[in-house]
Amino acid sequence: MRKIEDHQMEELIRVTQQFHSLRRYLNFGEGLPPGEFFMLATIKRFLCQKKQEGKSVPGIAVSELAFELEITNPAASKMLRSVEEKRYIVRLSDPADRRVTYIALSDAGEAILEKAKTHMDEVSFRLMARMGKEDTEELTRLLKKLAVLLEDELKKGSI
Numbered sequence: 001m002r003k004i005e006d007h008q009m010e011e012l013i014r015v016t017q018q019f020h021s022l023r024r025y026l027n028f029g030e031g032l033p034p035g036e037f038f039m040l041a042t043i044k045r046f047l048c049q050k051k052q053e054g055k056s057v058p059g060i061a062v063s064e065l066a067f068e069l070e071i072t073n074p075a076a077s078k079m080l081r082s083v084e085e086k087r088y089i090v091r092l093s094d095p096a097d098r099r100v101t102y103i104a105l106s107d108a109g110e111a112i113l114e115k116a117k118t119h120m121d122e123v124s125f126r127l128m129a130r131m132g133k134e135d136t137e138e139l140t141r142l143l144k145k146l147a148v149l150l151e152d153e154l155k156k157g158s159i
Contacts, residue, residue: 028116028119028120030112030115030116032112032116035079036079036082036083036088037113037116038069039065039069039076039079039080039083040083040088040089040105040109040112040113040116041113041117042060042065042068042069043059043060043065043089043103043104043105043109044105044110044113046060046064046065046068047059047060047104047105057102058092058094058102058104059090059092059102059103059104060102060103060104061100061101061102061103062076062077062080062101062103065080065103080103083109086108086112087106087108087109088105088106088108088109088112088113089103089104089105089106089109090103090104090105090106091103092104
């Protein structure tokens with residue numbers, strides 16, 4: 001029985017590594033790397049959420065962005081420099097505290113993000129059509145279950 005479980009675990013790890021290695025080849029449109037896509041999407045989501053809450057904010061602070069992306073502040077700053085060079089973001093100083101800088105999407109950032117979302121929607125639609133409705137639903141159900149189990153293991157401190 002243990003050999004079957006070992007084989008299943010090895011296969012799961014292999015598939016996970018395959019997905020991880022494929023990620024670097026993903027293109028979110030016009031050469032937008034995955035990390036930059038997720039950064040721009042996080043900025044957009046944060047600002048939309050604040051707007052829905054009735055709060056007017058000029059942007060997201062670098063520390064908040066790093067927290068949301070689960071990366072360090074220096075890693076966030078490095079990525080921000082890259083998207084700033086491409087003119088996808090603007091930096092806004094807090095007039096009350098000049099040490100605080102807010103990040104917002106520029107018009108170019110909004111445009112590339114919309115293009116990337118459209119591109120990924122099209123790719124996702126094609127993949128789900130090829131997988132079929134039942135397999136897509138089953139995969140979603142199993143991934144949700146795996147996420148809950150992993151979260152539980154993390155809370156127990158066993159990972």
